[in-house]
Amino acid sequence: MSAAEDRTPPRRFNAARYCLAENARLRPDKIALVMVGEGDAVTRLTYAEADRAIRAIAGGLSRLGLESGARVMIRMGNEADYVLVYFGALAAGLVALPSSSQLTPSEAAFLMEDSAASVVVVGRDTVLDRAGDRIVLEAGDIAAMKAGDPVADYADTAADDPATLVYTSGTSGSPKGVLHAHRAIWGRRPMHAHWLGLTEDDVMLHAGAMNWTYTLGVGITDPWACGATAVIYNGPRERGIWAALIAAHGATLFAAVPSVYRQILKYADLARHDLSSLRHGVTAGEALPPDLLEAWTATTKKPLYEALGMSEISTYVSSGPTIPVRAGSPGRPQPGRRIAILAVEGDPEALPQGETGLLAIHRSEPGLMLGYWNRPDEEAAVLRGEWFTGGDLASLDDDGYLWFHGRNDDLMNAMGYRVSPNEVEAVLAGHPAIADVGVTELAVRADVRVIAAFVVRQPGVEPDAGALIAWCAERLAAYKCPREIRFLDALPRTANGKVQRKRLAETQS
Template identity: 30%
Template sequence: MEKRWLAHYPPEIPHTLDYPMKTLPDYLRETAEQFGDRIAIDFLGKTVTFRELYEQAMTFAHYLRGLGVKEGDRVAVMLPNCPQAVISYYGTLLAGGIVVQTNPLYTEYELEYQLNDSGASVLVTMDLLYPKAIAMKGKTAVKHWIVTRMQDYLPTIKKWLYPLVRWKQKMPSVRVDEGESVHLFRSIVSRLETAPLQVAIDPMEDVALLQYTGGTTGHPKAAMLTHHNLIANTLMCAHWVYKCEKGKETVLGILPFFHVYGMTTVMNLAIMQASKMVLLPRFDVKQTLKTIERTRPTMFPGAPTMYIALLNDPDLSKYDLSSINVCISGSAPLPVEVQEQFERVTGGKLIEGYGLTEASPVTHSNFLWDGERVKGSIGVPWPDTEAKIVSLETGEEVKPGEIGELVVRGPQVMKGYWNRPEETEQVLRDGWLYTGDIGYMDERGYFYIVDRKKDVIIAGGYNIYPREVEEVLYEHPKVQEAAVIGVPDPYRGETVKAFIVLKPGEECSEQELDAFMRERLAAYKVPRLYEFRSELPKTAVGKILRRVLVEEEKKSLTNRQNSP
C-alpha cells in the first residue's frame, strides 16, 4: 500500500511517534509535578489547579479501593462536563478500574442495559440524576452510588445563587442521604488521601475505557480502549497541533467527556499538555459566547452544529472571538461554508477531522498550518495511522478516485468489543478496522467521506450520497441546518427527502430550494420532498441523527397505511 499522504506532512509532524509504556494517570501525575500551580479547570469561574486535581483524583482512587474496586472492575461515570467528571475518570484509572462513560441523558431503559452489559459495580452521578440512578438498585450489579452536586464546584457567589437558579428553571429538589451504599462526592474528596497506590496495569493490554457506540443498529456495543490506545491518539493530537505550547493553551470544553471525541481532544489532551480546560456542562449559545470572551480560549474542538449555532446568533458581532486559534471539527461532516465563515469571524483555523469510537477516535484530519488543506476532504491519516479504500464487493484495495469502504489501522484502534467476539471479528480483520464509511482517496493521498454505508440512498438504480446533497443545501443563504435521508418510493425504490432548519427570521419555499438545487446537482440527486422544522434531532455532541428522522418517516408511513 502506497502512503501517498506522507509526502504532504510538514517537517514539524513526524510520520511515526514514540509511545512510552505509561498509563493515562501517569500523565496527570507528571503534569501536577511540573505545572502544579497552573489552573487545570475553570468551571463557571471556579478554578482547580493541576496539583488539586491530582490530589482529589488520588483521594477518589483510595476511596474506590476501600469500596472493593480492584484492577479491571468497572466504574460508570454519568456526569456532564464538570470537575467531578475529570476527577472520577482519572480517579477510577488510578485505582486500576475501567471507566464506563455514561450519557446523563440516558433513559432508565438505556441505563439499565449499559450497566448490565458492562457489569459496573459503582455509579458516579449528579443529585438531579439520582432518582434514575438509584432505580438501578437490584436490576444491575451496581452496589455503590457516589453522588455529587453542581454547586460542589461553583464559585461562592454562584453557590449561594444556585437554589434560585434551580427554582427559576423548575429543577426538582432531590435529597440524597449518605448511607452504606450511597456516598457523597464532596465528603470523599475532602479526605485528601494522596499516597500513591500500587496497581498492576499493562498499558498495552489492559482496558482503560468502555466507550459505547451510538447504537445505530441494535443495542450499543462497548469499544474496549486500552491505556495505549488512548495515549497514542492523544499524542498524535498533540503532534498535529504542534504550534500549541505546553502549559500555555486554554481549551474550551463543551464537547461532552462522556463522548470519546471530547474525552480525547479536550480532557486527555489538556492533561497531557498542561492546558487549562474551560468547562461548560452543556452547549448554550449565549453562555458559550460570554465564556469565550471571559476566558479567551485558544483551542475550540467542536461539532459543526456548534459552529453553525454561534455563527447564526444575532448578537455574534458583540463578542470578541479573536483568541481562538485552533478548531478541529468532528462527529459530523463540516460544510465548507461554515468553515470559511467561522475562520473569517475568529481569525483562527477550523479544520475537519474524522474518527470513530473504535479508534479512540481520530484517524484523519486536514493540516492546520503548513500543510495543504483540501476543502471537502477529511484530510490525511495521522502519524502511525494507515488507511485504504477497499471494494465493497471483493474487499480488495481500489485505485485512487474509486469509491469503496474506508478501513484503517493504527495504535489507536480498539482491542475489540466488550463480550462480543463475533461482532469484533466482523470489523477487525487482519489488524484493519472496517469503518462502515464510504469514501475515496484522491491521487495525492487525501481522503473523502461520501457517506455511511447504510445511509446511501438508491433511487432508480442510482447511488445518492446524503452528504453531497447536504453540502449544496448549506450553500443556500437561508439554510441553517439540513439533513437528507431516503424515503420509500413506489417507482424509484427510494427518493430523496430533505429536512431544513432556516436561519432566524428567514422564509423560504420548497420551490425556491428546488430551483437552487437543480442548478447545482444532477436531477436524480435533487430532493423530491422538503420538510421545514424548527430543529433537528441531535446527539449530545451535536451530530444530527439521521436515523431518528428515518424512524419517524417509517412510523409516519405505517400510520398512513393503517389509516382508513
C-alpha cells in the first residue's frame, strides 16, 4: 500500500467502530480504560465492556428519535461515562459536543444555543441552567441506557460525516465551533508512530481534563485505536501525584502540558517512585522550554517529545521515536503531512526555508476539520487556496525543523487552551467601575505566561484587583480568567483607535 493510499480513510467509516469493534473481538478481556479517583476508587473497563456500554448508549440515544447528525452536548467532569457517552454519540451517528465542567452556566448556555444541541448530558456535580426544551440526561439516565439493549452495530457513517463539534476561541470574541468528521481519527495515525510511539502493549496516562481535545485524543482515542490501555485521573490535583500514578499503574507513556513536567521535577520525590515502566513522555498545548527539556531528561533519563497542533487538526508537527529532538523546536512535520510556510499577504505561495510566514497545512489532510460551525466569514479567513492557515507564524530550517515565531493575531494560550482577548474584555467591560480595558498575555517567568487585564478606571472609583478577578470568575471558565490586573491612565491605541494589545505588556503597572 502506498503512503498516499494509507492516508485516505475508507469511504464508509465510523470513528467509534474503528476504536472499539476490532478490539472487542481480538482482545475482549484486555483493560481499555482505567479511571482513578480519590483514595482507592478505581474503575476499570475491558474492551468488551466498553464496546457493549457504548453500543448500549448508542441504542438509548437512537431511541430518543434524534435526526442523524444531531448534537449531543456533554457537560461532565472526569468520569468514565464522559468517554462512553462521547463514543456512544459517534456510534449512533450523532455529533458529540464535549464541553468543560469549568464553564459557567452562561458559557454553557451559549454553547447549547449556538450548536442547537438536541441533548445535554450532565454529570453528577454539574450545574445546568437554561436547558430550554432540550432533552437533559443525568447519571441515572445513562446508567439505564447502559443496562439496556445495545445496537447490533455501529452507525454506517461516511468518513466525511460530522462526528465531533469542539468549541475554541475565535477572533470575534465568542467561542466558535470546530466541526470534525469521522475521518479525523484516521487522520491521527501519523502521530502513533512518529510522536507517541504507541503500540497495543502501552499504558497511556494523561494528565488532562476529559473535555480537552488533547485528553480525548491522546489520552483515550489514540490508545483505543491501537488496542492499548488508557489511564485517566479524577482525584485531587496534588502537585506530586503524577509520578505516583505512573508507578502505580505501570504507565509506559505519559502525556501532559510542560508545566506539569515542571511540577513533577519540583514537587515529586522521584526517588520514592519506580518510573522504570515509563518509556518516554509527550507534551503539547504549550511550547516546551529548552531548560525544562534538559532538566527532565537529565533527572529522569527519559525522553520527552513535543508536538504542535490545534483544535482544527490536532498535532501534525512533532519530535518522537522517529524524529530526533531539537531543543526549542516542536519538531518536524510528521511523515505524510503536507505543510508550507506562506507569505502573510498576497498569493499563497510557499516561502523558502528560513523565511518566516504563516504556517499552513494542505486541505487534503484527513485530520483537518470540516469547517467552523455557522461561521463562514471566519472559515474563509483561514483558507488560502489549497491551504489552511491557523494564524501561527513559523519558519522551517534546512533540516525541516519548525521554529515558532508567535501568532499573527491576538489569540492567547492559557493552560493549553486558546482564549480570545475579546471574550475576556467583554466581561470586564461590563463592570461598572471600568471605563476601558485591554487583555493580553504577560510573561511572568521565562516559561510561564498568564492572561493579564489592563484596566482604565471610571472617574472617582477605585476597583480592587481581587474584586475584578472575582467578577470574571463568576462569568468565565477558570482558564479564561485573568491572573493579573494592571491599572493604567489610558490604553495604547492606533491612530484608528484600536487597542494595541502587543504594547500592553510594555506598560508599567
